[in-house]
Amino acid sequence: MGEIVQYLLNGLTLGGIYALLALGLYIMWEASKAANFTHGDIYMLGAIVAVVLTERGLPLFVSVTASVAIAAVVGALIERFFVRPFNTEPHSIGWMLTTIAVGMMIESAATQTYGSLGRQLPSILAEKPIRLGGAGVYAQELLLPIAAVATMFGLQVFYRRTRLGRAMRAVAADRMAAGLMGIDSNLVALIAFALAAGIGALTGILIAPVLPALPTMGALTGLKAFGVAIVAGISSARGVVIVGLAYGVMEKFIEGYLSTGARDALGFSLVILALLAFPQGIFGRGEVKKV
Amino acid sequence: MMSPRVQLLLILAAGAIFLVVFRELGPSGYQLGLLMRTMILMIVAIGLNILIGQAGLVSLGQAAIYGLGAYVAAWLAVRHNVSFLPAIAAAILASACCGAILAYPTVRVRGAYFAVITIAFGLVFENILIEWLSVTGGSQGLIGIPRGNVFGVVLTRPIYFWVVAACLFFAFVVQYNIMHSRYGRAMRATAQSESAARALGINLAGMRTLAFVISAALAGLAGGLYAFLNLYVNYETFSFFHSVSFLLMVVLGGLGTLLGPLLGASILTYIAEALQNLREWQIFAFSVLLAAVMFVMPRGIVGSLSDLYHHTTSRARRREAEPWPNHQISVEPATLMAEHETDAALVTEGLTVRFGGLTAVDNVRLSVYAGTVHALIGPNGAGKSSLLNLISGFYQPTSGDVLFFGERVGGRQSHELARRGMARTFQNTELFGQMTVLDNVLVGFHTHYASTLTETLLRLPRFRREEFAFRERAQQLLCLVGLSDYADDEARHLPFGHQRRLEIARALALRPRLLLLDEPAAGLTHGEIEDLKRLIRLLADNEVTVILVEHHVEMVMAVSDHITVLDYGKVIAAGTVADVRDNPKVIEAYFGRGNLSLKRPDRLLPEPVEIGGAK
Numbered sequence: 055m056g057e058i059v060q061y062l063l064n065g066l067t068l069g070g071i072y073a074l075l076a077l078g079l080y081i082m083w084e085a086s087k088a089a090n091f092t093h094g095d096i097y098m099l100g101a102i103v104a105v106v107l108t109e110r111g112l113p114l115f116v117s118v119t120a121s122v123a124i125a126a127v128v129g130a131l132i133e134r135f136f137v138r139p140f141n142t143e144p145h146s147i148g149w150m151l152t153t154i155a156v157g158m159m160i161e162s163a164a165t166q167t168y169g170s171l172g173r174q175l176p177s178i179l180a181e182k183p184i185r186l187g188g189a190g191v192y193a194q195e196l197l198l199p200i201a202a203v204a205t206m207f208g209l210q211v212f213y214r215r216t217r218l219g220r221a222m223r224a225v226a227a228d229r230m231a232a233g234l235m236g237i238d239s240n241l242v243a244l245i246a247f248a249l250a251a252g253i254g255a256l257t258g259i260l261i262a263p264v265l266p267a268l269p270t271m272g273a274l275t276g277l278k279a280f281g282v283a284i285v286a287g288i289s290s291a292r293g294v295v296i297v298g299l300a301y302g303v304m305e306k307f308i309e310g311y312l313s314t315g316a317r318d319a320l321g322f323s324l325v326i327l328a329l330l331a332f333p334q335g336i337f338g339r340g341e342v343k344k345v
Numbered sequence: 346m347m348s349p350r351v352q353l354l355l356i357l358a359a360g361a362i363f364l365v366v367f368r369e370l371g372p373s374g375y376q377l378g379l380l381m382r383t384m385i386l387m388i389v390a391i392g393l394n395i396l397i398g399q400a401g402l403v404s405l406g407q408a409a410i411y412g413l414g415a416y417v418a419a420w421l422a423v424r425h426n427v428s429f430l431p432a433i434a435a436a437i438l439a440s441a442c443c444g445a446i447l448a449y450p451t452v453r454v455r456g457a458y459f460a461v462i463t464i465a466f467g468l469v470f471e472n473i474l475i476e477w478l479s480v481t482g483g484s485q486g487l488i489g490i491p492r493g494n495v496f497g498v499v500l501t502r503p504i505y506f507w508v509v510a511a512c513l514f515f516a517f518v519v520q521y522n523i524m525h526s527r528y529g530r531a532m533r534a535t536a537q538s539e540s541a542a543r544a545l546g547i548n549l550a551g552m553r554t555l556a557f558v559i560s561a562a563l564a565g566l567a568g569g570l571y572a573f574l575n576l577y578v579n580y581e582t583f584s585f586f587h588s589v590s591f592l593l594m595v596v597l598g599g600l601g602t603l604l605g606p607l608l609g610a611s612i613l614t615y616i617a618e619a620l621q622n623l624r625e626w627q628i629f630a631f632s633v634l635l636a637a638v639m640f641v642m643p644r645g646i647v648g649s650l651s652d653l654y655h656h657t658t659s660r661a662r663r664r665e666a667e668p669w670p671n672h673q674i675s676v677e678p679a680t681l682m683a684e685h686e687t688d689a690a691l692v693t694e695g696l697t698v699r700f701g702g703l704t705a706v707d708n709v710r711l712s713v714y715a716g717t718v719h720a721l722i723g724p725n726g727a728g729k730s731s732l733l734n735l736i737s738g739f740y741q742p743t744s745g746d747v748l749f750f751g752e753r754v755g756g757r758q759s760h761e762l763a764r765r766g767m768a769r770t771f772q773n774t775e776l777f778g779q780m781t782v783l784d785n786v787l788v789g790f791h792t793h794y795a796s797t798l799t800e801t802l803l804r805l806p807r808f809r810r811e812e813f814a815f816r817e818r819a820q821q822l823l824c825l826v827g828l829s830d831y832a833d834d835e836a837r838h839l840p841f842g843h844q845r846r847l848e849i850a851r852a853l854a855l856r857p858r859l860l861l862l863d864e865p866a867a868g869l870t871h872g873e874i875e876d877l878k879r880l881i882r883l884l885a886d887n888e889v890t891v892i893l894v895e896h897h898v899e900m901v902m903a904v905s906d907h908i909t910v911l912d913y914g915k916v917i918a919a920g921t922v923a924d925v926r927d928n929p930k931v932i933e934a935y936f937g938r939g940n941l942s943l944k945r946p947d948r949l950l951p952e953p954v955e956i957g958g959a960k
Contacts, residue, residue, distance in 0.1 A: 089457055140639060147403050148639055150460065151596060154589055155635040162629035277464060277585075284461040319472035322465035329462055330450055 056188025061306040063191045067264075069302020070198025071097075074257040075279030076286065076294035077205055078250035082133075083288045084226035085239075085246030088141045091153040092132055093254055094276015095160040100125050100255025101267035102164055105173050114176065122255045129251025132156055133244050157273065164269035172266025180263035194263050199299060201260060205253060206295045222246060226289075274318075281325045287338020297336060349603075353521050356604065357514065364510055368503075377502060381574055383614045384509050385567045388516045390594040390606035392563030395520060397592075398601030399529055400556035401536025402451055405460050406467030407591045410447075410561045412583025413470065414440045414568025419487040419578045420480065429493030429500065429573060436569030437562050444561025448554040467588050474580035486579030493573045500573065509570055516563050519802060521603060523559065526801045526808070527787070527794050532556050533601075534777050534788045541775035544737065545855060546763030546792035555798075597638050599645025608646055664834070666843055667827035670880040674825040676853070676887040689748070690715040690859050690890040691736065696745035696755075698735055705731040707914035708745070713859075713907070715750075718881055718891045720901045723911035724934055729894045730772060732911065733861055736892070737769045738762045750858065764792050768857035770848045772864045772894075778837030782828060782847055785836050786819040789854025822850040826880075842873045849880065859890045866897040878904050902926065910934065 075093055082090050100121050107117030136156050140148025174180075179194035213219040224232040225239045233239050258267070265271070282301050286293035301321065308317045328336065367380065389411050396402050404410075414436035421427035421435055450462050474481045481487065493500035493508075500508060523529045534542040535552050543549060572578050590613060598609030616634065620627045642649040691713040698706045706728045713719040721729045734740040736747055738759035746755035749765060768789075777785050793815070796808040823829045826846040831839060836847060845865060852860055862881075866874050874897065881904045884891055895901050901908065908925040910918040912934040918925050925931055 136636065140643065147397075147596075148643060150403065150405075151589075151592060152636055152639050155632040155639070158586075158632035159629055159636075162626070162632065166625055166629070277468070281461050281465060284458055288457070313476075315472065315476040319469050319476065322469045322472075325465045326450075326462050326469075329458060333450070333458065335458075 057310065059187040060189035060191075061310045062303060063186065063189055063195070065303030065306035066199040066299060067191070067195040067261075067302070068305060069299035070200075070202045071257055071261060071275060071298075072279050072282045072301050073202035073295040073298025074198070074205060075254055075276065076283040076298045077202065077209065077291060078254045079280060079283040080288055080291055080294050081209070081246050081250040081253075082243075083283070085222055086133070086137060086141060086243040087229075088137050088146075088149045089153075089280060089283070089288070090132065090137065090247070090250070091150065091276065091280070092136075092157040092160060093250070093279065094272035094274070095157045095164075096125050096129060096251045096254040096272070097258040097275065098164065098267070098269060098272030099128065099160060099258070101175070101258030101262040101271070102168050102269065103255075104259045105175050105262060105267045106168065108175060109173070118259055121259060122252050125255030126248040126252040129254075130244050130248040132251075133247035137247070138240065138243065157276070161269055161273060168269055170269060172268040172271075174264075174266050175259065175262035177263035192264055194260070197260055198257070201257075202295050202298065206291050209291055218242075218245065278321070281322065285325055285328045285332075285335055287332070287335025290335070290337035293335065293337025349521075349525055352603070353518075357517070360514070360517075368506070374502070377506060378574075379614070379618065381502075381506055381509050382571075383611050384513045385570050385574065386591075386594070386614060387513055387607050387610040388567040388570070389564050389591055390598070390610040391516045391520045392560035392567075393591050394595050394598075394600065394602075394606040395523055395532075395563075396556050396560035397595060398605075399524065399532040399536070400553055401533075402455070402553060402556065403460055403592070404447075404463045404560075405585070405588050405592065406447075406463035406465075406470070407560075407564060408583045408585070408587035409467040409470035410440050410443055411564040411568045411571075411587075411591075412474070412578075412580070413443055414565030415572045415578045415583070416474070416481060416487065416568075417565075418569035419490050419572040422490050422572070423487050426491075429495055432573075433566065433569040436572075437565040440565025440568065441558050441562040444557040444559075444564075445554055447561070448550075448557035451550070451553045451557070463588075464585065467583075467585050471580055471584055474583070481580070484580065486577055488577040490572055490576045490578070492576070505574065509574070512566060512570060516566070517603075517607070519559070519563070520606075522802050522804060524601075524603065526812070527791050528552075528555065528798065528801060530780070530784055530788050531791050533780055533784075534791075537777040537779060538775045540739070540771065541777065541851075542788070543739075543759040544763055544769050544771075544775075545789050545851070546760050547788075548758075548760050593635050593638075595645075597635075597642075597645055599647030599649070599651075602645065602647040602651070605645050605647045612646075664830045666831070666846075667824075667829065669825065669827035669846060669876050670883050671825050671827060672883075674821050676825070676883060676889065688715050689713065690717075690750060691892070692748040693732075693736065694746045694748070696732070696735055696747065697743045698731060698740055699743045704914050706735060706742075709911070709914070709916055711909055711916070711919075713890060713892060715858075715890050716885060716888045717906040718885045718893060718904050720893045720895060720905040720908045721911060722895065722898065722901055722908060723917075726913075727911040727934075728914040729911055730863060731914075733769070733863055733892070733894055737767060737861055763855060766856065766858035767861070768852035768855040768859070769861035770845070770852055770863055770865060772867065774841075774844045774848050776836040776839075776844055776847060776851075779835055781833050782823065782836050782839065783816075783819055783832040785847055786822050786851050786854050787815060789851040790815040790819065792855065819854060822853055825853070826850045842869050845869060845873075845877075853884075857889060859892065860884065861892045861894075863894050864896065865893070866895055866900055874900055 075097055078093055079089050082088065103124055104117050104121040107120055108114055132153065136152040137149045140146055140152050177194050179197065180192040183190040183192055213223050221237045221242050224235065224237055225242045229239050282298045283294050286297035305317050305321055308320055389407065393404065393407050396404055417439045418432040418436040421432045447463065447466060451459060475484050493505065498504065531542065531547045531552050534547060535549050539549060594609035594613050595606055597612060598605030598607065617631065620630050623630050644652060689712050693709055693711040696706055696709045697704065709732060721732060723729055731740065735742050738757050738761065742755055746753055749762070749767065754762060754765070777788065794811050796811055800808045820829065820832065823832055826849060828843060828846055828850065831843065839847060865877055869877065878900055881891055881893065893901065893905065902922050905922055907920065908922060909916055910925055910931050917930045917934060918928045
């Protein structure tokens with residue numbers, strides 16, 4: 055019993071990471087119909103910058119804010135210089151290559167400057183574990199799934215209630231029509247990438263007190279989040295959160311009952327099978343092409 | 346510009362001379378090994394170029410397919426003492442099968458969705474290599490692969506060099522033969538417009554599977570060669586990073602170009618060697634380079650150079666469209682194609698389609714007689730286009746059936762219908778924009794080729810004969826619609842009216858018994874519509890049955906033998922032009938009930954009005 059609860063709680067933490075990152079991919083996809091392969095590295099960058107700034111003696115709050123702001127700027131730059139110029143036609147693949155390249159640059163640069171040793175961020179929520187049904191977790195770990203769900207609802211309000219949010223939805227529905235109505239769709243995409251990167255960095259910061267921040271922590275996690283977003287149907291916010299949490303829980307159970315080695319082989323096989331069964335994603339909408 | 350064939354021979358000769366000179370210079374063992382590795386990577390890149398550059402499918406898992414070939418060959422050689430040739434054959438076979446399986450999802454997903462499947466496949470493969478100790482040797486890999494041995498000759502490195510070179514030449518010729526054949530054209534067609542490709546009888550799933558199998562087989566061949574070169578295999582060579590490198594090779598060289606993959610593979614391999622000195626910053630430098638290339642040359646080296654060449658050499662020649670239809674060109678009478686057992690070309694029985702709660706087409710009965718022009722008219726949203734899509738297999742009927750020359754075809758796929766002689770055009774023209782005007786028409790002949798894939802790859806006489814004959818005929822069809830002058834231009838650069846003409850020429854290449862025209866007059870000038878009317882009558886005179894969906898009432902009345910009027914998905918009137926023109930229901934559907942003081946027209950069509958001076 056205790057074992058199951060432990061896997062479930064750890065899985066929700068891990069799933070919270072996937073869900074938050076997949077939400078970022080969702081935001082970017084809606085605004086530009088392109089995904090961003092640097093997203094995992096932005097998540098890593100958020101954690102590392104916060105750790106480094108704290109180590110330099112800055113107060114935690116300041117270094118966290120600075121880290122999120124830096125990530126947002128990086129996200130905006132990536133959109134402007136590495137996605138927009140390479141996403142001009144419906145089936146462009148240029149953005150895949152350029153964002154993969156930028157992702158590798160970030161990871162490689164981080165390894166050279168930060169080192170390959172993991173370091174943790176201090177947090178009062180990660181000092182004493184809470185006992186829950188025979189399992190032990192830090193309060194910090196529980197923050198991730200909560201943040202994922204909160205972000206999802208926050209986004210919903212943002213998309214429905216604010217001028218900028220409505221502009222984003224208009225761009226998602228029809229870029230050209232939105233442009234004709236006077237919405238600057240390039241600016242909308244830029245803001246969307248900044249927002250997504252901010253959320254990504256925050257995700258890294260939230261997990262950094264529990265999971266030591268490492269330059270290699272982003273790449274595979276980013277790919278998994280991308281898989282999660284696609285399997286969920288990338289245009290459904292609720293879908294990506296549900297699938298993200300479920301994927302994290304599933305990973306922990308496979309780790310627990312089979313082996314760590316089987317985790318990724320089995321997990322990615324399930325991604326393939328899910329896409330075969332639901333080609334538009336589980337929560338995605340099929341597009342009927344009019345001819 | 347030389348012909349593609351001469352280009353191929355020149356490239357092959359230059360390659361052979363380079364290799365011979367390289368060997369004569371007495372390279373060191375390191376240089377020899379590096380060039381052999383490069384040639385192997387070129388084979389993978391060529392395969393990927395067929396997949397992405399022709400079929401438009403991006404694979405981010407190509408290194409895994411390459412690795413599968415390497416591991417299969419290594420495993421057979423180490424564990425079962427299988428000799429070189431059968432081990433290579435098994436590697437090719439295993440990879441090709443894997444490619445066929447991976448191609449299956451492309452039936453339903455594309456773009457980013459498909460990219461995720463290939464990424465996931467690559468990661469699963471990598472994990473299996475590490476975890477399945479008993480077969481793959483785990484993270485240590487498989488070591489101690491014996492040198493290859495063919496008919497008693499031991500493949501020492503100097504000999505093996507020529508084996509690898511021969512395989513590369515083979516792969517290169519395969520690439521050329523695919524690109525310059527109906528298969529290459531069909532692959533490019535599926536990548537550029539799925540709808541149009543289906544309407545021309547191309548089986549999308551089949552064509553994509555073919556592209557995948559060829560590309561995977563080449564990767565498998567390369568993998569096998571690599572195993573016998575390196576004499577050990579290890580999972581590190583087949584990671585996601587390597588899949589990205591393969592993609593970069595193809596994009597850097599120039600997607601869809603003949604030389605691109607060779608150039609990309611060699612530049613990348615030699616740069617990676619040069620960057621060795623940078624140690625830790627190697628990957629950083631590599632990715633900076635990748636981004637820089639994308640900025641400077643998004644179409645790759647060969648692509649950008651050939652753009653430049655065309656830009657500087659092509660005089661802005663003025664192209665003239667000729668009047669059409671050109672009566673010197675004969676339209677093949679449809680009666681030659683098949684004996685009609687029935688004079689009804691097309692009959693629909695209670696055809697219905699519902700989208701959610703909306704019944705777009707409601708129990709429609711239609712009889713279209715062979716060799717006539719039958720118009721479908723009705724207000725916007727009446728269900729005309731939906732009916733056309735049902736007939737041509739783009740929508741599946743909710744109920745009801747379609748008889749095409751007596752055969753029940755309701756629910757069949759569009760490409761199956763195209764093969765039975767049903768062609769169509771689209772409301773918003775669907776051309777293969779990045780293909781030449783001539784190639785667009787040639788795609789239309791796809792289903793009429795009798796030569797098989799083997800004959801095509803080996804360029805056997807039947808293939809040559811057919812290719813020559815269809816090229817001739819395609820030129821004639823362009824002449825028929827007056828576009829001969831544009832044959833070598835990309836279709837997307839054509840003015841709108843000419844695009845409509847090209848679409849009709851392409852549909853005629855199918856040699857249709859029934860031609861469906863979806864609003865062919867939309868966006869045409871008055872003069873162009875007059876030409877279109879003449880063409881439609883010319884087709885009907887040659888026994889081609891035409892179904893015409895059109896809003897241009899004056900044209901409909903002028904060319905049609907029969908008219909069916911739809912409103913809210915139902916047939917509200919049918920008959921000859923005269924019957925329909927005066928039918929009060931039709932007038933009401935178009936103009937509404939006249940309660941206002943405005944005078945309601947008492948017939949649908951006023952006398953034709955000539956717009957002053959317009960021609």
